[in-house]
Amino acid sequence: MDVPIVMPQLGVDIEEAQIDEWLKAEGDAVEEGEQVVIVTTPKVTLELEAPASGVLKSIAIPADEIAKVGTTLGIIETE
Amino acid sequence: MPKELFVDPQVMRKADRLRVPEIPVHAYATPLAEERQRYGDKTLIRVLRDMMMVREFETMLASFKAQGAYAGIEFVYKGPAHLSIGQEGAAVGSALALKPDDHIFGSHRSHGEFIAKGLSAIAGLEPAALAAIMEGHQGGAMLRSVEKILGGDNETEVAETFLLLGLLAEIFMRASGFNGGMGGSMHAFFLPFGAYPNNAIVGGSAGIATGAAMRKRLGGDGGITVAYSGDGSTGCGPVWEAMNFSSMAQLKGLWPEEHRGGLPVLFCFNNNFYAMGGQTIGETAGWDRLSRIGAGINPDAMHAETVDGTNPLAVADAVARKRALLVEGAGPALLDVECYRATGHSTSDANAYRSRDEIKAWTAHDPIALYAASLKEAGILDDTVEAALAEGVAARVRMVTAAAVDPAIAAPVDIRANPTLIGELMFSNTAIALPPEPVGTFNDPASTSRVRQLAKKARHGIDENGGLHSPMRAVTIRDALFETLLHHFTHDESLIGYGEECREWGGAFGVYRGLSDILPYDRLFNAPISEAAIVATAIGYAMEGGRAVVELMYTDFIGRAGDEIFNQMAKWQSMSAGMLKLPVVLRCSIGSKYGAQHSQDWSGLVAHIPGLKVVYPSTPYDAKGLLASALAGNDPVIFFESQRLYDATEMFHEGGVPEDYYQVPIGVPDVKREGTDVTILTLGPSLYAAVGAAETLAAEHGVSAEIIDARSLVPFDYETVLKSVRKTGRILLVSEASERGSFLMTLAADIGRYAHGDLTAPPQVLGSPNWIVPGAEMESTYFPQAQDIIDIVCCELIPEKNTDYRGLRGWDGLDLSRRGI
Known part of the structure; x- marks a missing residue:
């Protein structure tokens, strides 16, 4: 099953954030709760956790790109 | 709060007994x-x-x-x-x-x-x-x-x-x-x-x-x-x-x-x-x-x-x-x-x-x-x-x-021969010149996401369609300050910085974000929650030949460092007859949302104390250039920043915020919008309320407003303002500080004194009322809004417009004063 990693609402007045760094590469195994991607709002840097265990199937928004709140950043394929 | 310092519950919760070393009392017994x-x-x-x-x-x-x-x-x-x-x-x-x-x-x-x-x-x-x-x-x-x-x-x-x-x-x-x-x-x-x-x-x-x-x-x-x-x-x-x-x-x-x-x-x-x-x-x-x-x-x-x-x-x-x-x-x-x-x-x-x-x-x-x-x-x-x-x-x-x-050997100080002698000792008005190439030991800034992110940002806040860029896509005041800090830290080895959350947190409002990846602990560190020590140590550091940029998270915390700012930072250059130089920049953010103890504009309070340069920029261009002047200069500077403006992008300066290092001189107001009928002199975020008001004044009342951003409080060169008043004959001063004893009152009195022949109406002042700053939900009833500006322009400065107060401020000021509010 594909589980999307979604850019969360990081604050009421935050509309978008930048992908700083993917901590996993496509094809890497990830555990639920493990940090997979670092994002930055105008004010803070945050680490987003994997919503499920599985394999990072694809990265939709690469590092240094900006993503709107609600955007799918990547897909985790569960077993 | 470095992550390698692990607060281990196994250790912290373990029963133990503290041992205090013996403290000798009169233990000296060395024979003569x-x-x-x-x-x-x-x-x-x-x-x-x-x-x-x-x-x-x-x-x-x-x-x-x-x-x-x-x-x-x-x-x-x-x-x-x-x-x-x-x-x-x-x-x-x-x-x-x-x-x-x-x-x-x-x-x-x-x-x-x-x-x-x-x-x-x-x-x-x-x-x-x-x-x-x-x-x-x-x-x-x-x-x-x-x-x-x-x-x-x-x-x-x-x-x-x-x-x-x-x-x-x-x-x-x-x-x-x-x-x-x-x-x-x-x-x-x-x-x-x-x-x-x-x-x-x-x-x-x-x-x-x-x-x-x-x-x-x-x-x-x-x-x-x-x-x-x-x-x-x-x-x-x-x-x-x-x-x-x-x-x-x-x-x-x-x-x-x-x-x-x-x-x-x-x-x-x-x-x-x-x-x-x-x-x-x-x-x-x-x-x-x-x-x-x-x-x-x-x-x-x-x-x-x-x-x-x-x-x-x-x-x-x-x-x-x-x-x-x-x-x-x-x-x-x-x-x-x-x-x-x-x-x-x-x-x-x-x-x-x-x-x-x-x-x-x-x-x-x-x-x-x-x-x-x-x-x-x-x-x-x-x-x-x-x-x-x-x-x-x-x-x-x-x-x-x-x-x-x-007196032939030790002559008294002759003030009569030079009435401004003591005044001349307040500031050295000197500055260091930074070397063209970076100096010191630090990590490559280009390796940090902040710097990479900045490189991709637009330098102007208005996009090609005339709309506003989001703060993720254009340089903000937060970024502008970061750029100047980074430049000075990498070109001036004697500069150190600290405050209560400067490293990993990146500053409470993200100005420092990324700097802790670049600078070692002895250049940038987290200080204890000790406002007095933060300011006093910066003064001592400077007296001993260093330079410091330190931060108080909120202007409201100035009280905790009152003596250090008012009696130490402000006084030592002149009390030393100019022999000491105090290159200390104290950054203070002026808050919002949090109510009475976290949202006060106290710029007038420090401007009142002789011996401090005081700056309060409102645009990214000015913030970047004024901070550069403050950091390069050898005089103590209180540098105010508005929390509500950290995300502001550049809307005024042609070409936006230059990527390269530059300085904006402290003390010179700047015309942000030209006009002919009334001058609006703003300090801090009121600039943006004035811009909104000016648009309505032009569209609905046929009034052309000239807007000047004061940018600095001390020193303050009146020339730009006087020139404007000679043209318009009317002036309104706007800021978010409560009015009584505020810096606007000083400006208004001085403008009345120096420009009375040019004025067709007395200068008007619009500040916040003389009561506590309310919480976020009521802020718009407290800080001056565009409508309040329009009200004063149309009711007081150009009475022939014959309109009524539509905002909240039609109150009886004399009655409020009689009651101490």
Whole structure:
């Protein structure tokens, strides 16, 4: 099953954030709760956790790109 | 809050028992025979002579205060005299253990500390160095005077007389005093002898000496600093803040190895048992023995000891041992030097709080008499030599006094000849030039996501379709400040920065974000929540030759650093007659949303205090350039930033925010929108309310508004504003500070004074009302809005528009004032 990693609402007045760094590469195994991607709002840097265990199937928004709140950043394929 | 510091519940929750080190009390027991080996008889006799010198000097001042005369010299001395008679053993003993490059920061009772340190430095300096120092002071003028009155050229005598005359001329506030007459009794200092500023504020030296010690550690200057203060200062919060700051665990753990170690500062409490009218032991303190407080600071208990200040050799022994610890990096250290004050707090003290019996009992413990007796007993001194010493000291002090009251030698400061003389000393208006290439050790900025992100951002806030870029896609004020900070940190090795959340957090509002990946701990660090220590240490760091940019998270916290900002940061350049430079930038954010204690614009409060440059930019272009001017300049600057504007992008400056480094001069307002009918002068975020108002005024009322952003408060060049008023004839001033006593009122009064012929209506002021800042939901009813601006323009400035107040501010100002609101 594909589980999307979604850019969360990081604050009421935050509309978008930048992908700083993917901590996993496509094809890497990830555990639920493990940090997979670092994002930055105008004010803070945050680490987003994997919503499920599985394999990072694809990265939709690469590092240094900006993503709107609600955007799918990547897909985790569960077993 | 580095992540490698793991708060381990297994450790923190384990039952344990703290062990406090033993704190020695009067443990000194070295036989005099050993001290003879250590110092030699000549030095032991000099110690006696130096104590006599301090006492005679203080006696002279007491005599002037009480009788208007000393040794046949009549003189009216109007200034204060906080004398240290009875405390000579403490001053001379500690100075004996200090080297010329150790720097003391005195108390308000500092004449003895100053004289003792000066005499010690003179004994320790090479003749050539002494000559150069004296020649370098005021172009050698004081040295010439001394040579003339002495009629001899014995190097030591010349230097000692120079020391005493420079001090006394300063106490008498003469132009030839060590600080040009701008310091006086409680602020006299002379850097080349290691006597750094004394402080009239009790405990004021603690934080400053701590910052100076930090500079000694980072600048590699060697030596230690000493913070002198009295026992009463243990009741002062900033003293505790300084002690905590000097022993922060990161100094011994997280800082780079070459700079690791507790700060080399000795907190030397000259404990005379009285704190003004209160008695520390038994009445106003609970420590019983002052040295006990060391146990509250760190596991070493600050190596604290109680020492017998009656015996100069006991003090010297303790200071020498503490000095060795400090140099090793085991600091800080604390000494409780008990030394009974024989005379009053000042000459106006009637000693109503202590018994004659007590004073009499202590006369049997007089440091000079006891020490002289011990030297005689050991065969080092006899009556003849003692009498000769006393005679020599009296003759010297009389000679110096005669010179200090002689206007031909020590001329009074001539204000009439130059009415703005003191004003000219407030700011040096000088700046450093940064090298073109980066200097220092730091990680490549390009490796951080912040810098990569910035490289992709638009430099202007308006996109190609005329819309606004989001703050993720264009340079904001937050980014603009970061760019200047990064440039200065990478081009000025002497610059350090700190605040309560500067590293991993990136600053509470993200200005520093990314900097902790670039800069090591000794350039950027998290400070304790100690606003007083943050500001005081920055001042000390700057006095010792460094440069600092420090942060108070909220302007509302200025109260916690009140003395440090108002009395220290603002005063030392002029109290030193311009000899000291204080390149300190204090960033303060002005808040929002959090209500009464987190949202106040206090820019007017600091602008009121002479001696501070004050800046409050509202656009990214101005923020970047003004911060550059502040950081490059050598004057103290309070740099305000609005939390609501950190995300603001550049809407005014053509071409947006330049990528390269540039400076915007402090003190020059900027026209943000041209107009012909009315001038709106704004300070802070009100600029944006004014822009909204101007658009409505043009579209709905046919009024053309010219908008000027003040950008700075001090200095302030009125020319741009006066030029505008000559065109429009009307002016409204807008800011978010509450109106009463605000900076707008000063501007409005001045504009009324300088432009009255050009005005068709009195200047109008629109600030926030004189009540607390409400929480987020009510803020729009509190801070001036566009509609409030339109109301005043149409109802008060251009009454022919004949409109009514549509906003909330149609209230009766006179009635509110009558009721204090």
